[in-house]
Amino acid sequence: MASSASAPESFDRAEACVDAVLDKVGKRIVLGLPLGIGKANHFANALYARAEADPEISLTIFTALTLERPSGSSELERRFVQPLLDRLYQDYQDLAYNQARRKGLLPENVEVCEFFMQPGSLLNSSSAQQSYVSSNYTHVPRDLLDRGVNVVAQMVTPALDDSGDFSLSCNPDLTLPLLALARQRRYGPITMVGEVNSRLPFVGGDARVPASMFDVVLSGPVFNEDIFPAPNPPVRLTDYALGFHIAGLVKDGGTLQVGIGALGDAVCHVLGLRQNKNLDFVDILEALQTDKPSSLCKLPLETGRFELGIYGASEMVPEGFFHLRDAGVLVRKVYPDTALQQLLNEGRISETVDERMLLALRDIGRIQSPLSEQDTRFLQTMGIVDPSYSWRGHRFLDEGGEMEECDLHSSKGREKLLGDCAGKSLKLGTWLHGGFYLGSTRLYQRLRNMPTGDMAGINMTAIDFINDMLKNPDLKIAQRQHARFVNSAMMVTLNGAVISDGLEDGRVVSGVGGQYNFVAQAHELPGGRSIIALPSTRHSGGRVCSNIVWEYPHCTIPRHLRDMVVTEYGVADLRGKSDRDVIVAMLCIADSRFQQELLEKAQDAGKVETGYCIPDAFTNNTPERIQAVFTQGHRPGLLPYYPLGTDLTEEEGRLAVALKAVKEEGRKIWELWPILRQGLKACKSDSPEFRSVHACLDRMGFDRSDNFEHRLEAYVVAGALVRFYDERRPLGETAENITSGAAHTQSGSAAG
Structure with missing residues (x-):
């Protein structure tokens, strides 16, 4: 890693940059590339070309979610895709290693390992399937170091001021914890390569880093390309049914995580309806739940508008979060101090700085009276004590050179301490913590044009902060009130095991990613819940198949972590239930065309009593019923195909x-x-x-x-x-x- 005092070498040609890296590390390279859009494509392609030409170079590429321009697998798809390539992807450089991998042409001296693959894109690539690494998102920095990573190459964007800083922008998720763990282990040098693209939005917070983090910087007009877009998919009525059920579980004043795709778009749109068209929201939700007994889900139905708002804590920052921001939903801020956050949660203080805040912090022992130097630094950082004061041994020296006691006992003293901060909002409030982002051209444009105040509330940061509880658990418990972690699945077994990453024959569709992290976190957070969402059926080869199955050869989330499962037909609350009650609840949200067959398998195994019958209220779980709910009156007009817009x-x-x-x-x-x-x-x-x-x-x-x-x-x-x-x-x-x-x-x- 570059010295804090050194400036990086700068190049305007990728080949020259490769020369410099080879000079530093030699011919054995373990290259870490960020997932998604943050890859340094020009550098990676030049390095791959060098390895392809020189068999003495040993190149291992460790990455995830390698994006590629869409292609059609049929004549119809090709007709649809070609104009999109010309309009949306004309600047994008596909990664050469991915094209070679698809064709089975990777040279023997090159290996490409991914821990999460673009869903379904590499099912028929033997190389990709054999080199897949099954790992939790938060374990990837450890795995990279264990493999001997010695180069990290990342797309970055320059600061808009004259600081010379860069932003990791879309991908601080793994870079920050990797470097932190390397320092902790006293790991050998990692050569950091920054490929500068000024079209990448500048995001501050933890993603803002000094230029000295990098050893080598690759910059020039040729690298200023449009960012890879992922157009929003159409949202179908099944997705909207899922969205309504999930929106009824989200508590005002809570925390939300959702992912990319039609489900995430549906959830965010429906939460916006709950806020701004509440009568319509309640009307549709009640229609979807007609005659359903409340015993299936223990949580009370949440139907009110968001007075407190919610806070976003999501590994993937979806475009829908900005829709929720506009709708007045994603407005709850959290703060980087446990005691302060707890006082806010309890309503003992507000976000407006006043004397009551000083007294409350003193009363719970967070600060002393008189103030210590550490207290003063904390209070000034949070915007509570006037920054013009300088601490001098239990006294303040103001700008005029006068000494003031650091005593909180008198009203006059407290008033002096607050100074110009009185009546203003606390600093460092965050309404969204994220690990990475990926989306449409509209999302990137929005981030580039975001007002300074809104942007200050976004903190793109390390994935271990987002996805687990190990670091500073008390702070996360205070911040992540009533957390709802929404993740999609391919299938769920009747006993509550979740299949999200692979097929029956062992081929990997995508990967574990952060799903396991969020499910485990939901069990650790007081009031937290994991919500696994899936359509009850899928089409395969022209046939309708159930996504709720009796058994499957493997799982992503084991049944002992089962929590809440949602289909278009309702919510099954599985936490703490017996196997029999879990199976019965899952049957109640299965498509009725498959309920009897599934029930018989459970009965044959002795898991459900022979005489059990599915209640009448759940025997009309059909697409026709969902269609009937959504096509009444003016309801279709509330459910756009592309609620967040489209490219x-x-x-x-x-x-x-x-x-x-x-x-x-x-x-x-x-x-x-x-x-x-x-x-x-x-x-x-x-x-x-x-x-x-x-x-x-x-x-x-x-x-x-x-x-x-x-x-x-x-x-x-x-x-x-x-x-x-x-x-x-x-x-x-x-x-x-x-x-x-x-x-x-x-x-x-x-x-x-």
Whole structure:
């Protein structure tokens, strides 16, 4: 690691940077790359090319979530994807090691290990499957050091002032704890490479680091590229049903963690409805829970508006958190002092600095009277004591050179101590702690343009602070009141074991990531709950399969950590229940098409009594019932396909909904015949009701189709648009809407 007094070497060519690194560490390199968007792609590609050309170089790359530009696995998908590549990903440099890995062409002197893979993207890559490392997110720094990491290469962004500092921005998550653990172990040197991209948003807090952290910096215009976007997926009614059930578990004054994807978008949108369209929220939630006995979930239903607000503590910072910020929900701040936080929790003080705050801190023994030097430093850091005072042996020396006693006993003394701080808000309040972020172009633009006050409340920090309780548990207990950790799963067994990372045959879909951390943390936090969410069914090869299963060869979360499981049909509170009661609760939130088969397996195993019958209230768990709830009256208008907006155009947004549905329906022509028949009618019609369908077909290039196979595909797409796209549901803001809106605002300003 670079010396605190030294400036990093600077290069404007990746190849020259590789030369410098090889000079420092030799030809055996264990390279740590951040997960997601924070990788130094130019440096990594140049280093990989060097290793590919020189077999004497031994290169191990240890990373996670290697992103790549989308590609289509079918003709339909390729037609959809190609314009996106030209518009959203034209600047992005794919990582060469990933392309070689996909093709089975990694040289023998290069190994790529990931602890979390882009979900489902590498199921058929033998190299990726064999080199996968199953590890908790918080254990990765340890694993990196054990493997001998000697180079870390990370994308950074420069400070906007003249300090020369950098921000780790999107990825302080592993870099900070890795370097801290290396210092603790007195580990050998780690060469730090910073690839500077001024398009990366500057985030302060713990992510702000001095330039001296780096040994080598790679900078120049060629590295200032747009950040990899992950367009928001369409949110379907199943996702919204999950979102309503989860939103009814979130307590005012509490803490929230959610992830990226349709589920996270749905949860955040529905929490916004709870705040700003509360009657509609309550109406829909009650409709989803009609005739359901409250015994299935012990927690009281939370339906009120957020008066205290909630605080975000999430390894992944989803775009939906900023939606909640706008909605007035994500507004609860926490502070980096246990005693102060406890006083706030108890309502003995407010966030406004006054004499009562000084007295309360004194009364609980957090500060002394007269104040010590340490007390003074703490109070000034938090914005409680006037910064103009300088402590001098139980006295203050003010700017005028006068001495004041550091005594809290008199009102006059307290007033003098507060000075200009009186009536102002406490400093260092944080409404969001995060480990990394990844999202749409809109998210990155928002972070770049965020007002200073809002940005000051975000602290991107080390993953061990977010994901576990080992460091400063008392502070985390004080901050993380009524925590709700929401994570998705692939399947859950009837006895409450969770499968989130792999298939039955052992192939890895994604990874453990931080899910285990959050589940364990929920059990340790007073009032904390882990919420595992999943649709009750999935489509596979044109067939409907249950995501609630009797057994599975492995699990991600063992049953002894079972807590709360949510499907579109309700909430099963499993904590502390017997195996029999857990199984019964899980049956009650399973799809009714599979309930009897699952029940019989439990009865055959002697886990449920032979005479048990599923209560009538839970025997209508069908997609039709969910559809009926959401299609009544004005409800569809509350449930946009893209509640947070989208990088897609209007036609692309519609097509994404339709193509996803087609993929689930099947691939054989007889499976798609009903869709194809509807599409044929739409394609042959000049009716205005099909105008949007024709616009979508033009976007897919079907206006130029000149053979029978392409015409069949066009009919399938048209039929899917007619069958699966609900015109009553708003699309949500698209890239075109946002651009035209911005242009309108600018022209309006100019006219004004």
